Amino acid sequence: xxxxxxFLLPLIAVFVRSINPDFFGYAFSKQALDxxxxxxxxxxxxxxxxxLFGTPLAYVLANWKIxxxxxxxxxxxxxxxxxxxxxGLALLIAFGRRGLFGSYLNLIGIxxxxxxxxxxxxxxxxxxPLYIRSARVGFAGIDKQLEEAASVEGANxxxxxxxxxxxxxxxxxxxxxxxxxxxxxxxxxxxxxFAGNLExxxxxxxxxxxxxxxxxxxxxxxxxxxLVVVSIFLLALTRRLDKPDHD
Amino acid sequence: xxxxxxxxxxxAIFLTGCSSASSTPIIDSANQxxxxxxxxxxxxxxxxxxxxxxxxxxxxxxxxVTFNFAGSQxxxxxxxxxxxxxxxxxxxxxxxxxxxxxxxVTAESSQIFLNNKLVVILPTANSAGIDxxxxxxxxxxxxxxxxxxxxxxxxxxxxxxxxxxxxxTDFKDKVLANVVSNEDNVKxxxxxxxLGEADxxxxxxxxxxxxxxxxxxxxxxxxxxIAKYPIAPLVESANAELAQAFIAYVLSDEGxxxxxxxxxxxx
Numbered sequence: 037x038x039x040x041x042x043f044l045l046p047l048i049a050v051f052v053r054s055i056n057p058d059f060f061g062y063a064f065s066k067q068a069l070d071x072x073x074x075x076x077x078x079x080x081x082x083x084x085x086x087x088l089f090g091t092p093l094a095y096v097l098a099n100w101k102i103x104x105x106x107x108x109x110x111x112x113x114x115x116x117x118x119x120x121x122x123x124g125l126a127l128l129i130a131f132g133r134r135g136l137f138g139s140y141l142n143l144i145g146i147x148x149x150x151x152x153x154x155x156x157x158x159x160x161x162x163x164x165p166l167y168i169r170s171a172r173v174g175f176a177g178i179d180k181q182l183e184e185a186a187s188v189e190g191a192n193x194x195x196x197x198x199x200x201x202x203x204x205x206x207x208x209x210x211x212x213x214x215x216x217x218x219x220x221x222x223x224x225x226x227x228x229x230f231a232g233n234l235e236x237x238x239x240x241x242x243x244x245x246x247x248x249x250x251x252x253x254x255x256x257x258x259x260x261x262x263l264v265v266v267s268i269f270l271l272a273l274t275r276r277l278d279k280p281d282h283d
Numbered sequence: 284x285x286x287x288x289x290x291x292x293x294x295a296i297f298l299t300g301c302s303s304a305s306s307t308p309i310i311d312s313a314n315q316x317x318x319x320x321x322x323x324x325x326x327x328x329x330x331x332x333x334x335x336x337x338x339x340x341x342x343x344x345x346x347x348v349t350f351n352f353a354g355s356q357x358x359x360x361x362x363x364x365x366x367x368x369x370x371x372x373x374x375x376x377x378x379x380x381x382x383x384x385x386x387x388v389t390a391e392s393s394q395i396f397l398n399n400k401l402v403v404i405l406p407t408a409n410s411a412g413i414d415x416x417x418x419x420x421x422x423x424x425x426x427x428x429x430x431x432x433x434x435x436x437x438x439x440x441x442x443x444x445x446x447x448x449x450x451x452t453d454f455k456d457k458v459l460a461n462v463v464s465n466e467d468n469v470k471x472x473x474x475x476x477x478l479g480e481a482d483x484x485x486x487x488x489x490x491x492x493x494x495x496x497x498x499x500x501x502x503x504x505x506x507x508x509i510a511k512y513p514i515a516p517l518v519e520s521a522n523a524e525l526a527q528a529f530i531a532y533v534l535s536d537e538g539x540x541x542x543x544x545x546x547x548x549x550x
Binding site: 129132134149150232233235238243246247 | 356357360363425427430432462463464465466467471475478479480481
């Protein structure tokens with residue numbers, strides 16, 4: 037009961053307090069729409085990149101025998117539990133203009149902080165591990181005999197992946213991807229430190245909410261409601277996927 | 284003996300009960316129970332108020348001063364939503380007025396305790412080669428400002444409006460076109476310049492004093508904006524007397540000397 041109260045009451049409060057004649061004016065202001073668009077675009081790119089680069093990594097981690105594999109898995113899981121402020125600071129001192137690696141990028145004219153690329157990098161850092169983790173568990177759950185059978189049948193690697201692995205792990209890949217997507221959508225701490233805040237370039241929804249709070253809590257509440265609704269929709273989607281098939 | 288200690292106990296209860304009505308300055312004795320004074324203060328006051336708080340604690344051993352440093356707007360909203368605070372020190376009059384309107388603070392109790400000016404800060408290396416305020420309009424340099432929503436960001440834009448008069452009517456637009464980030468508080472602007480991630484920023488003089496390694500460019504008074512910081516006890520404070528004592532200390536010569544040391548000016 038206490039837990040439920042802790043989870044539900046703040047959400048109810050956000051909805052109740054956001055009722056206000058200016059709600060739609062705030063929720064559909066140019067700043068809010070710009071921020072929502074940027075959030076959706078960057079979190080989608082993050083999710084696509086996580087799938088592209090994370091799937092092979094998860095496969096390798098689940099199937100190959102590598103030295104120090106548990107340490108590698110621990111390192112990949114680390115960003116999930118790391119405070120986002122640490123992530124943002126780490127990204128800034130690594131890839132910033134004067135950063136450990138960023139200073140070399142700067143020599144060839146690439147400067148990452150304060151760009152949309154930086155927003156995606158921050159989201160990748162904190163959110164992609166969720167996908168990799170979910171995919172790794174999915175791949176590890178496949179019966180080895182099935183793979184052997186497929187290879188006896190003469191399936192090559194790609195066929196095996198497409199015909200055997202994907203149908204069996206599809207659900208964990210998809211729910212991992214949606215978790216990454218929602219986490220990326222809500223990313224704030226690492227983004228504000230590494231990417232800064234500029235409307236239309238790096239100002240995502242959580243940032244607009246935070247600054248809206250500094251100006252007028254009505255704006256912040258209206259934007260919060262929009263983000264809560266989008267997140268509920270995405271999570272409901274994951275739940276449908278997690279359920280066993282009825283047909 | 285037993286009767287004597289009962290008497291002491293009664294006396295103590297009596298004194299504590301009366302203390303909220305008395306207006307004498309705090310002389311904290313070891314007999315008093317430990318108390319906590321909660322001060323909500325603008326982010327720009329972080330260094331100076333931490334020192335003032337330490338001194339106040341040293342003079343009143345049973346008192347613990349707890350600070351909540353954040354943007355003045357965020358603090359105001361927290362107070363309006365019922366956060367327990369005893370003292371509010373804001374970086375702009377606007378937030379204090381809002382609290383007066385909401386009856387969280389009485390108009391008479393609010394007083395200006397310091398002035399703060401704006402200054403341009405540059406990274407130590409100054410690789411963009413900025414040596415005057417006019418250079419802020421040079422295309423391609425990276426400027427970070429505080430967001431318009433926080434007082435220092437609003438003052439920075441007011442100063443840029445004034446600069447239009449000195450450097451040409453499109454000066455503000457050119458400078459704003461160079462802005463790569465509107466940071467959520469003034470300390471973040473300083474941090475981005477310290478890390479060399481941006482070429483110039485506009486902050487309070489006090490922030491520049493707290494980061495002596497940075498290069499500063501003074502902004503002449505006629506195109507500068509003076510921020511006036513108000514301080515007031517909260518109506519709902521459970522430690523009204525302590526709150527008054529803290530404010531009196533901030534306004535005292537000793538308190539003002541600490542503020543000046545950190546780059547603020549007396550009102």
